[in-house]
Structures are given as structure tokens and as C-alpha cells.
Amino acid sequence: MQNMKHIFGIFADYLSQYFKTRLAYRADFLGDLASNLISELINLVFIIVVFQHVPLMGEWTRDEIIFIYGFFLVPYALFSIFFGFWDFNERYIIRGEMDRILTRPVHNLAQVCLESIAPDRIFGVISGLIIMAYAAIQLDLSFYWYDPIIFIVLSISGALIYGGVYTAISAISFFSDSRTGITPMIYNIQQYGRYPVDVYNKVIRFVLTYVLPFAFVGVYPAAYFLRKETWYTYAAMTPVMAVIFFGIGILVWNVGVSKYRGAGS
Amino acid sequence: MRKLYMELIRMRFLTMLAYRVNYYSGIIIYAINIGAYYFLWGAIYGGQQQLGGLSVEQMTSYVAIAWMSRAFYFNNIDMEIAQDVREGKVAIEMIRPYNYLSVKTAQAFGEGIFRFLFFAGPGIFLISLIIPFSFPATAQGWGLYLISLMFAFLINTQVNLLTGLFTFFLFRNDGMMRAKRVIVDLMSGLVLPISFFPGWAQTVMGFLPFQAINYYPSLIFTGAITSGRAWELIGFQLIWMFIIFVPILILWRLARNRLVVQGG
Numbered sequence: 303m304q305n306m307k308h309i310f311g312i313f314a315d316y317l318s319q320y321f322k323t324r325l326a327y328r329a330d331f332l333g334d335l336a337s338n339l340i341s342e343l344i345n346l347v348f349i350i351v352v353f354q355h356v357p358l359m360g361e362w363t364r365d366e367i368i369f370i371y372g373f374f375l376v377p378y379a380l381f382s383i384f385f386g387f388w389d390f391n392e393r394y395i396i397r398g399e400m401d402r403i404l405t406r407p408v409h410n411l412a413q414v415c416l417e418s419i420a421p422d423r424i425f426g427v428i429s430g431l432i433i434m435a436y437a438a439i440q441l442d443l444s445f446y447w448y449d450p451i452i453f454i455v456l457s458i459s460g461a462l463i464y465g466g467v468y469t470a471i472s473a474i475s476f477f478s479d480s481r482t483g484i485t486p487m488i489y490n491i492q493q494y495g496r497y498p499v500d501v502y503n504k505v506i507r508f509v510l511t512y513v514l515p516f517a518f519v520g521v522y523p524a525a526y527f528l529r530k531e532t533w534y535t536y537a538a539m540t541p542v543m544a545v546i547f548f549g550i551g552i553l554v555w556n557v558g559v560s561k562y563r564g565a566g567s
Numbered sequence: 568m569r570k571l572y573m574e575l576i577r578m579r580f581l582t583m584l585a586y587r588v589n590y591y592s593g594i595i596i597y598a599i600n601i602g603a604y605y606f607l608w609g610a611i612y613g614g615q616q617q618l619g620g621l622s623v624e625q626m627t628s629y630v631a632i633a634w635m636s637r638a639f640y641f642n643n644i645d646m647e648i649a650q651d652v653r654e655g656k657v658a659i660e661m662i663r664p665y666n667y668l669s670v671k672t673a674q675a676f677g678e679g680i681f682r683f684l685f686f687a688g689p690g691i692f693l694i695s696l697i698i699p700f701s702f703p704a705t706a707q708g709w710g711l712y713l714i715s716l717m718f719a720f721l722i723n724t725q726v727n728l729l730t731g732l733f734t735f736f737l738f739r740n741d742g743m744m745r746a747k748r749v750i751v752d753l754m755s756g757l758v759l760p761i762s763f764f765p766g767w768a769q770t771v772m773g774f775l776p777f778q779a780i781n782y783y784p785s786l787i788f789t790g791a792i793t794s795g796r797a798w799e800l801i802g803f804q805l806i807w808m809f810i811i812f813v814p815i816l817i818l819w820r821l822a823r824n825r826l827v828v829q830g831g
Contacts, residue, residue, distance in 0.1 A: 345749075359610050
């Protein structure tokens with residue numbers, strides 16, 4: 303517990319450092335916000351254009367798909383804040399920064415997360431909430447008093463699932479000779495969790511549920527709020543999956559660190 | 568000079584070849600992407616015969632071809648330029664006896680050839696076993712596609728050079744590069760054929776260069792247009808290439824005069 307408190311203390315320090323560096327490049331800061339917004343809108347364009355031609359995708363209406371997308375943005379934003387080490391391999395392995403990390407007093411993964419923290423991604427949560435609100439009004443959804451609590455739990459779970467998968471994949475850098483790594487792959491696959499998994503065939507559905515469980519970051523938890531009772535079991539499994547996958551992520555990471563031999567610089 | 572660029576292309580090709588993990592993950596990425604879109608479109612079509620002027624079979628072929636074309640034209644040289652600028656490497660590049668932008672283009676070309684041969688080739692072969700898929704029937708059809716693809720590569724590389732050059736003025740523009748990537752994917756017709764968009768959007772996109780990056784070569788590949796029309800599209804690509812060349816030259820001039828090396 304003492305350890306956790308320590309990490310949070312350091313977290314606050316890094317946060318203030320972060321804002322100092324970010325505000326040194328003000329144009330970039332605004333540019334980043336704008337470009338994240340553009341990326342989010344473009345994904346909406348796909349949904350809107352497709353539904354101009356068809357009334358349903360599988361069993362799902364346009365507004366339901368939009369709601370799922372809005373939900374997805376929230377855990378994804380939380381994940382981006384804390385696990386922004388997209389260039390882990392380049393920065394830490396190839397240039398030997400990892401050697402420096404290992405000399406630090408906090409846990410090495412926490413240290414890496416702290417160094418690449420990106421609080422401005424919190425805006426993703428806001429866009430997610432706006433998109434969900436629009437869809438909820440269109441769909442005339444009603445909520446119970448405890449739904450916000452469930453929402454927070456499911457969002458954090460989703461972010462942890464991403465974090466776990468992502469940490470495990472970054473840890474591959476400790477084992478392999480690959481240079482750019484597998485990040486683009488994840489970047490590509492993650493989006494498929496945003497669509498109802500019942501449209502895919504069994505293999506892809508299985509992968510998105512149990513192997514790279516991105517469906518737990520999008521369609522499964524969102525199904526609870528859309529009152530799709532068929533998926534309640536999966537929605538309830540989200541926190542369990544989060545614990546399992548984040549655990550696996552840390553495990554793979556720790557094994558990787560023990561295998562790490564330094565960059566020889 | 569030509570020998571130098573040939574060597575650069577070869578080097579990048581071999582560098583790509585050296586990392587096995589990337590190679591395997593690349594094939595998986597292409598298979599998963601094409602596969603996932605296949606099912607997604609299947610669900611979208613449901614029972615409908617035609618959407619946006621395409622049948623479901625034409626749609627799946629279109630998706631596969633679009634990804635295959637992307638394998639060739641896609642590159643990250645804007646990110647590489649940004650990194651060179653941030654690390655101050657670009658100062659060294661500037662005093663070397665070659666043109667920095669041409670070097671980057673040559674490297675991108677080496678990468679493109681690699682992806683085309685090793686990702687798109689096997690990927691398309693696998694897909695053609697599963698879904699009905701028609702290749703161009705004539706040598707002329709292939710020729711037209713490859714010419715058009717070559718221009719697609721050049722135009723996309725120019726767009727990347729342009730966003731990369733902005734790093735000289737903004738120091739950090741990762742956000743801009745990310746946004747560019749999603750815009751190009753959408754507007755070039757990779758995720759949605761252009762014919763799906765509402766009329767006004769199609770008109771607007773007709774005045775933008777992005778269609779020349781994917782939609783034109785993919786259209787030529789399907790053989791859905793006459794060879795006369797294909798040449799016309801290639802002509803458009805040529806015009807776009809010259810148009811985008813102008814801001815690149817201007818920015819490059821300016822960049823060299825106001826280079827601020829951050830450390831390095």
C-alpha cells in the first residue's frame with residue numbers, strides 16, 4: 303500500500319512536468335486535440351454513411367452502433383492517458399533507455415507509464431459521453447440510479463483490458479529482434495471490438511472475446527446499457543476479464559524484464 | 568546518382584526483410600483486416616443485392632484490392648522525417664551530397680516493394696481461395712493497374728513528405744500525422760468505396776487528391792472501366808502529382824532556411 307502511495311505521489315510530479323512540456327509547444331497541443339477530434343469524427347462518418355444505405359447491421363440499428371462507438375471512446379481514452387508508450391521499442395529498447403528505468407525506485411512498468419503520460423487524452427472521454435448522450439436520446443434509453451457506477455467500473459475494466467494486452471505486446475520487445483514491433487497490428491485490430499461481434503464468424507468472435515478481448519471494450523459492456531439481455535453475461539464478465547488480462551500483461555512484462563540484458567551502451 | 572537511390576531502395580528492402588516478427592505480424596494484420604471487413608460488409612448487406620452500385624461479391628473484391636494497393640503505397644516517412652528533425656539528424660542529412668526528400672522517397676519505395684511482394688501477394692492469394700475474386704484478364708489490364716499504383720505511391724508519398732515537412736515549423740505534429748492517416752484512409756476509398764458517399768460529398772472529394780491514392784488504381788484493377796477511362800484517371804494522377812509538388816518545394820526551401828535543431 304505504501305508502494306502505491308509512492309507511485310501516486312510521483313504521478314502528481316510527472317503530471318506537472320507534463321503540462322510544462324506540453325505548454326512549451328502550444329500549437330502542437332491544440333493540434334493534437336483537433337486531430338484526435340478528427341479521428342473520432344471520421345469513425346462516425348463510416349457508421350453514418352453505411353447506414354444511409356441500410357436500416358440494420360445484423361440486428362443492430364444505427365443509433366445502437368453509434369452508442370457502442372461512444373462507449374468505446376471512454377475506456378480507450380482512459381487507456382491512452384496511462385499507456386501512451388506507442389514507441390516503447392524504439393525509445394526504451396533500441397536506445398537503451400530501459401537501463402535507466404531499471405535503476406529507478408518505482409516498479410519499472412509504472413515508471414514507463416509515468417514517462418509517457420498524456421492527460422490531454424481525457425477529452426476522448428468527453429467526446430465519448432457526447433456521442434453516447436446523442437444516441438441515448440435517439441434510442442430513448444432509460445437509466446437506473448446505479449448505472450453511472452456500473453459505467454465507471456466497466457470503463458475502467460475496458461481500459462485495463464487494453465492496458466494488459468498492450469503491456470504484453472510491448473513486452474515482446476524484450477524477447478524479439480523486431481524493430482517497429484506489433485503496435486500497428488493492435489492499432490488495426492482494436493477497431494473490430496467496436497462493432498457487434500455477432501456479425502463476424504466464429505473464429506474472429508472467439509479471438510475478440512478470449513484472445514485479444516477487445517469486444518469487452520466496446521460491444522459487450524455497451525450492450526448492458528442498450529438493454530440487450532442476450533449479452534448481459536458477457537457484460538458482467540468485463541471486470542473479470544480485466545483482472546485476468548491485466549494480470550497476464552504484468553506477468554509477461556515481468557518475465558520480459560528478467561530476460562532483458564541491456565542495450566550494451 | 569541513380570546508383571545511390573537504387574542502393575537505398577535495396578537497403579530498405581533488406582532491412583524490412585531482416586525483422587521476422589514484423590513480417591509474420593504483417594501477414595496476420597492483412598488477413599485480419601480483409602477478413603474482418605469481409606464479415607462486416609456481409610452483415611451490412613444482409614440480404615440486399617446491391618449497395619452503392621456494388622454487389623456483395625464486388626464489394627469484397629474491392630476491399631481486398633484496396634488493402635493490396637495500400638500495402639504498396641503506405642509508408643511512415645512523415646514520422647521518420649519528424650524523428651530526424653527532433654533528434655537533429657536532419658542537420659547531417661542536409662550537408663550530405665544528396666537530396667533528403669528523394670532519399671526518403673527511395674526508402675519508402677523499398678518498403679512498398681517489400682510489403683507488396685510479401686504481404687499483399689500472399690494475402691491476396693489466401694483471400695482468393697476463400698472468396699470469388701477476379702484478377703485483370705489481360706496484360707494490358709495489369710499494366711494499367713501497376714502504372715496507376717505507381718502514381719498512387721508517388722502521390723501518397725508526397726502527402727507524407729508534406730506533413731513531414733510541417734515538423735520543421737511546428738516541431739511536433741504527431742497529431743496532424745495521425746489525423747492525416749485516418750483522413751487518407753477514409754477519403755481515398757479504402758474503408759468505403761467512393762460511390763457510397765452522398766452526392767455532395769462525392770463532388771467535394773472529386774476536388775481533392777485522395778481518390779488518386781487508392782480509388783483510381785482499385786477501380787482499374789476491377790476492370791469495371793474502359794481502358795480509355797483508365798488512362799484518363801492516370802492523367803488525373805499525373806496532374807495531382809505536379810500540383811502537390813509545388814507546396815513541397817516551397818516548404819522545403821523555407822525549411823532549409825529556418826531549421827532549428829533541437830539538441831542532437
